[in-house]
Amino acid sequence: MILHFYHCPICGNIIVKVHDGGPTPVCCGSEMRPLVPKREEEYKEKHLPVVKRCDHYTFEVEVGSVPHPMTDEHHIEFICVQTENETIVRHLSPGDDPVSLFVCDSAPQAVYAFCNRHGLWMTETIEDIRCETKKKCKR
Ligand SMILES: [Fe+2]
Structure with missing residues (x-):
C-alpha cells in the first residue's frame, strides 16, 4: 500500500491516510494538498x-x-x-x-x-x- 500524505497550506496540518477511502481530506474549509x-x-x-x-x-x-x-x-x-x-x-x-x-x-x-x-x-x-x-x- 502506498501512503498518501496531505497538508493544509492555511494551518500547516499534515495528515497521512492509513486507509484510502477515496475523497480528499478537507481542512480549514478547503481540500488538503497532496504531499508528493x-x-x-x-x-x-x-x-x-x-x-x-x-x-x-x-x-x-x-x-x-x-x-x-x-x-x-x-x-x-x-x-x-x-x-x-x-x-x-x-x-x-x-x-x-x-x-x-x-x-x-x-x-x-x-x-x-x-x-x-x-x-x-x-x-x-x-x-x-x-x-x-x-x-x-x-x-
Ligand atoms: Fe531540508
Whole structure:
C-alpha cells in the first residue's frame, strides 16, 4: 500500500491516510494538498533517508547521506517507516540528530522524511548491512 500524505497550506496540518477511502481530506474549509514524495530532486543528499538493517527487526534511518541540519529554522519534523503491516511515525526536534532506530515486524517497504523547508522525501532502498554506528539514535 502506498501512503498518501496531505497538508493544509492555511494551518500547516499534515495528515497521512492509513486507509484510502477515496475523497480528499478537507481542512480549514478547503481540500488538503497532496504531499508528493521527492526522490531525485536537488538536495537529495541531505533529504533521502538512508536505511540500514541493524538486526532482524531493527532498522536505522538516517536522513541524508550528508546529515540534514536540525536547527529551529530548518529541520526534519518526522520520519515515517512503512512495512507490510505497520506505519510508524517518529517525531524529531531541533537539536536531535537526524537519525532514529525503528523496531519493525518486517523490513520497511518505504521510508519517508519530512523537512520543514523542503517537503516530503521517500526511499524504498534498504541497505542490508549491519549497522555499526554509535550515533545518538532516538528510539
Ligand atoms: Fe531540508
